[in-house]
Amino acid sequence: MDLLARFLIRLFSTAITLFGVAVIVFTVVRVVPGNPIAMMLPPGATPADIVRLKALYGLDKSIPQQFVIWFWGVLHGDFGTSISLRQPVLGLVLGRLPATLELATMALVMAILIGGASALTAVRFRGTQIETGIDVANGAALSIPDFLWGLLLIIFFGVLIPLFSISGRISPDLQLNFETQFYLIESIVRLRFDVTANLLAHMFMPALALALPLAAIIGQLLKQSLKETMELDYVTLARTKGYSETRVILREALRNAILPTLTLTGVQFTFLIGGTVIVERLFSYEGLGNMAIDAVVNRDLPLIQGIVICFAVIFTAVNLVVDLTYAALNPRLRHA
C-alpha cells in the first residue's frame, strides 16, 4: 500500500473517531445537573431573564437540535462562546494551547533523552550491575504516575532543595510584552535568554513529572529491542569490521531497534498530553488543562466541549503522524 492511500484511510478513520468524541462529550455535558445559567445570573434576576439567557446560549432547544447547531458552527470554525469567560471558545483554547504544547513537547524531549540514554547505557553495559540498576529505576519510574511524580518533585525541588519554581509559567515581574503565546520560542527568537531561563525553570518540574513514566517505557522497550538487534547477524558482521561497540550500537542496531519503540512512544505521548491536565493544575501552570478543570467546575459547556475536541484532535494527529513516520522510516514498507 502506498503512503498516500494509507494516509487517506487513516484520515477517514480519524474523522469518524473525532465525530464520536464530539457526540459523546456533547451528550455527557448536557446531562450535567448543575445549571450553568444560574451561575452567571446577577442577583435578583427574574425568570424572564433566565429564559432569555437560555435562548441566548441555545440551551432551550432539544439536545439533538443543539448538537446540529453546534456541529454546524464547529465545521465553520465557530466553537461557541464561553459561558464563564464570555469570550469565543476558539480564541480561549488557542490562547492556552501553546503553553500546553510547549510543556508537552519539553516533556517528550526529556523523556526521549532520559529513556534513550538509559537504554543505550544499559545495552552498552549489558550483563553488569549498571544494567540491573537501570532496570530497577525504570520499573519504579513506570509504576508511579505523573501526578505522584509531580508531588514528589514539589517536595524535593520546591521545599527540600528549592531550586525551581513550583507554580506558574513565568515570574510575574518578568512579563515580556509577548506577541504570541509561544513564550519559550518567542523568548529565544527575541534573544531574551533571561526570560527563557525563567520559563525553563518554571517548566522543569511539571515537564519532568510528565516525562518520567514515558522515559521508563522508552528505556525498557528500546533496551529490549536493542538487545535483540545486537544478536543479529549483520551486527555481528559489523563487529568484525573493526567498529567500536558504541558505534555498532548507534549505527547498526539503533535504527532498526527504534521502530517498535517509536510506535509505542506515539501512543504513550498522547497519555502524556492527557496528563498535562492534572500536572498543570498541580503546578498552577496556565495551560489548556488547567483551564479545562476550571471549565468543568464552572459548568462552562461550550468551553468544555471545545477543549475536549482540541485534545482529541491533538491525540489523533499524534497517532496519524506516528503511523506515517513509521511507514516512512521503514524501508521495507516504503518500497514494498
Add this chain to the structure above:
Amino acid sequence: MTALLEIENLSVALKNGPRLLRSVSLRLDRGEVRGLVGESGAGKSMIGKAVLGILPRSAEVVEGRILLEGTDILTLPPAERRRRIGRIAALIPQDPLTALNPSHRIGPQITDRLVDILGWKREKAEARALELLAEVNISAPARVMRNYPHELSGGMRQRILIASAFAAEPALIIADEPTTALDVTVQKQILKIIAGMQARHGTALLFVTHDLGVVSKVCQSLSVLYAGKVLEDTQVADFFRAPGHAYSAALLAATPKYTDPEGSLMPVGPEVLAAVQAEVDAADREWRHV
C-alpha cells in the same frame, strides 16, 4: 616465517559449562585455503568466531592463544583487538538474508569500513566498491549500490557480502558455510566466485563447511573436527587418498562422490563414533588434571 594465523591450544567453553573447543591448534599461511570440516555442532564455526572476536556472550576462551600476524589478539585490550581484527580479517557470513543491515543501502555497507576504519576518501571507496561488485558478477553495480537489501535476491546479497569481505584487501577471510543457506543452483556459482576472488587476491581463506565435496574443490589443506577437537590436520590431496583418522575415513565414505553419485553411502558407524568419543573424553580428563 610467522604464520598469518596460528591458533595454539585454544579452548572455548560455555560459562561454567562444558568445552565447545578442546585445545584446538591450527596454522594458516598467507594465501593458504584451509577447510574446517565436521558435523554440525563440531565447533568449526566456533573457531572462526573466536578468531574474529564474536563469540556468543555465553561462551568464553578458557585457554590458548590466537596469533594473528604474530600478535596474540587475546591479550590485546578490546578496542585495539577489534581494530586489529578489522584490519587483517573479514567474514563471509552464513546467511546472506540476515547479514545485511535492512535500514542501510548497499553502498555504505561496503564502503563505510573503508572510509571510517581505513581512512579512505569516499570517492575512492565507492569506486573500489563498484569494481568489486563487478568482479563478483553483479551486472548493474551502480544501481545495486543504491538498493536496500530486501530488494535483492539471496544470491545477490551473498555476492555483495563476498565483495564486501574482500573490499579492504584483508589478509584473511573466514567463510562460515557461505553456501549453506542458498539454493543448490546458486551454491555452485557462489563457490566459483569465492574461489576466483581468492585466487586473484591471494587472500588466505578459512573455509568452514560440512561438505567434503566443497573442500576437494576449493581447499589445499583441511582440519577435521569432532566435538571441538581436531582429529586430523592434513593436505587435501593426502586426505582424499588416505584419510589419517578412522572418523575421517568414515566421513569420507559418507560423502557422495561426484564421480560416482549412485554409489552407496555409508553412515558413520557406531564403533567409529564410540572410539572418537572415547578420544574426546580422554582429552577432557587430561585437561581437567592440568
Add this chain to the structure above:
Amino acid sequence: MLDGRGSINRRVGARLWLSGGWLLIVCLASAFAPMIAPQDPLAQDLMSGQLPPFWVHGTEPGFWLGTDSLGRDVLSRIIWGGRIALQVALIAGTLTALVGSTLGLVAGFYRGWADRIISRLVDIWMAFPPVLFSILLVAVLGTGLRSIIIAIVVIDWTRFARVIRAEAMNQGAMDYVAAAQVAGFSRQRTMLTEILPNVLPTIVALLSLEMGIAIIVEAILSFVNLSISTDAPTWGGMIAEGRTTIYQAWWVLVFPLIALFLTVLSFSQFGEGLKDRFDPVLR
C-alpha cells in the same frame, strides 16, 4: 540455567513479599480503623492547628504525625483515608476488569462486527484525555463514592479491552482452539474453557495495576475537590490541602503522599510479581 531461574525467583519473591506486606498493612489498618486511629479523623480543634509530627519540637502527645490547619489528626485521617482508597481500588478495579476483559474477549475471539464496534469505541475513548474525562464524569454524576467508581470503570475499561483483545486473538489462532472447535464445542464454551484460562494471568496482573490506578484517580479527583465530600478524609484531599500549606506544615502533604506512593507502587509491583510467578512460560 538453574542459576538464572533461581535469581529470578528470588527477585520475584522479594517483590511479592514487600508489596504484599504493605498492602496487608493497609488492609488491616482500614478494617480496624475505628480501633486503631488515635483520634477522630473529623474532629477539628483550631487551637491545635498545624502541630508538627512527634519528633519535632512543639508537638502534643497523641498527634503522632501532626495536625492540619484545622487541627485534625494527620495519622487518623490517613488511616481512615486508606479505607476509602481501598474501597475504590477493590470495587472500581474489579468492575473495570470485568467490563473491559469481557469486551476484549468478545472482540478478540468472535471478531467480526462485535470487534469492529468495540475497537471503534476504544479508538474514540483513546482520543479523550482520561483525567479530564473522569473529572467531567464526576461533575456530571455528582460527587460521592458511587460516582467515582462509575467514572473509573467508564474511563479505564479500554486498558483491559485492548490488551485482552490482542491476547484473545493470539490464543484464538492456536491449534488447541481449532482442536476444541473440531471436537464440536460451542464458540462460547471454547472461549470460556480454552481462551479465558490462558488470558487470566494477564487479567490478574492488569487488575492489580488497575487498583493502583483507581487509587490515583480518586486522589486526583479529591485533589480538584470532586471526591466523596469536602470534609471526608481522603488521601487526595489531604494532599490538596497540604499542597497549599507546604511551606508552613510540610507533614500535611508528605505523610498522605507516602501512604499513596507506597500503596500505588505496591499494587503495580504485586501485579508484576504475580504475573512473573504464574506465567507458565517463565515458571
